Amino acid sequence: AQKVTQAQTEISVVEKEDVTLDCVYETRDTTYYLFWYKQPPSGELVFLIRRNSFDEQNEISGRYSWNFQKSTSSFNFTITASQVVDSAVYFCALSEGPSGGSNYKLTFGKGTLLTVNP
Amino acid sequence: DAGITQSPRYKITETGRQVTLMCHQTWSHSYMFWYRQDLGHGLRLIYYSAAADITDKGEVPDGYVVSRSKTENFPLTLESATRSQTSVYFCASSVRGESYEQYFGPGTRLTVT
Numbered sequence A: 001a002q003k004v005t006q007a008q009t010e011i012s013v014v015e016k017e018d019v020t021l022d023c024v025y026e027t028r029d030t031t032y033y034l035f036w037y038k039q040p041p042s043g044e045l046v047f048l049i050r051r052n053s054f055d056e057q058n059e060i061s062g063r064y065s066w067n068f069q070k071s072t073s074s075f076n077f078t079i080t081a082s083q084v085v086d087s088a089v090y091f092c093a094l095s096e097g098p099s100g101g102s103n104y105k106l107t108f109g110k111g112t113l114l115t116v117n118p
Numbered sequence B: 001d002a003g004i005t006q007s008p009r010y011k012i013t014e015t016g017r018q019v020t021l022m023c024h025q026t027w028s029h030s031y032m033f034w035y036r037q038d039l040g041h042g043l044r045l046i047y048y049s050a051a052a053d054i055t056d057k058g059e060v061p062d063g064y065v066v067s068r069s070k071t072e073n074f075p076l077t078l079e080s081a082t083r084s085q086t087s088v089y090f091c092a093s094s095v096r097g098e099s100y101e102q103y104f105g106p107g108t109r110l111t112v113t
Helices: none
Strands: A002-006 A010-014 A019-021 A024-026 A031-041 A048-052 A060-061 A064-069 A074-079 A088-096 A107-108 A113-115 B002-008 B010-013 B019-025 B033-036 B042-051 B054-058 B065-067 B076-078 B087-092 B108-112
Touching: A002 A107, A010 A019, A019 A113, A024 A074, A024 A088, A031 A074, A048 A060, A048 A088, A048 B002, A048 B054, B002 B087, B010 B019, B019 B033, B019 B087, B019 B108, B042 B065
Parallel strands: A010 A113, B010 B108
Antiparallel strands: A002 A024, A019 A074, A031 A048, A031 A088, A060 A064, A064 A074, A088 A107, A088 A113, B002 B019, B019 B076, B033 B042, B033 B087, B042 B054, B065 B076, B087 B108
16 A cells, blocks of 8 residues: 655745655555645645656655655655745655556645744 | 535534535545544544546544535535534544645534523
8 A cells, every 4th residue: 555654744934944845655566656745834735846766766846846756665856945935745646557556545744833933 | 626626614513413524625636535623533524436427435434424426525414413412523634545645624613602
């Protein structure tokens, strides 16, 4: 069964600090997909990034970067020079491929609450 | 406006009543999903649908019923609401299944008294 672990329940930083949110996943499938979502205080879920298991290239989008390492089953998310608007709950999620039997189920971690203080 | 909408946004109902949460998307996405979000549990899949008239159970389907007669609509019905169904419910849609990101509606906060 697929599983996503976000060990950090809450993180608090001061504005302009860099912060890394950890995500460790478990799957028996060789084809799978990883996602990060952001849930700001307003409550909506915002898609940030998708990664497939065959693409281990790191990705950078502005102040956001993602480090995908299959060897450690991790898909960590770094915010550089954090801002107050980054305050949110961040979810990592995993979806297995057709052979994984997950029936398109998106399994979420329990989320990390990031608070960026001014 | 294009996107995915949910109604109502807030609902208070009594134990034993039937309540239906609506979800509508304008992207013509094939897949639609219902999740519930509870403190300590994160998001859990209730039901999903791969296309009109095709639905299947997720992780926590008991007490819920879904239908999908049209591609754009995916209502979720609580046949006899219980207090344990107090939660925030999110609808989502996706172009395809596992390999594509899901886009979420704004959520419905349901309280069962």
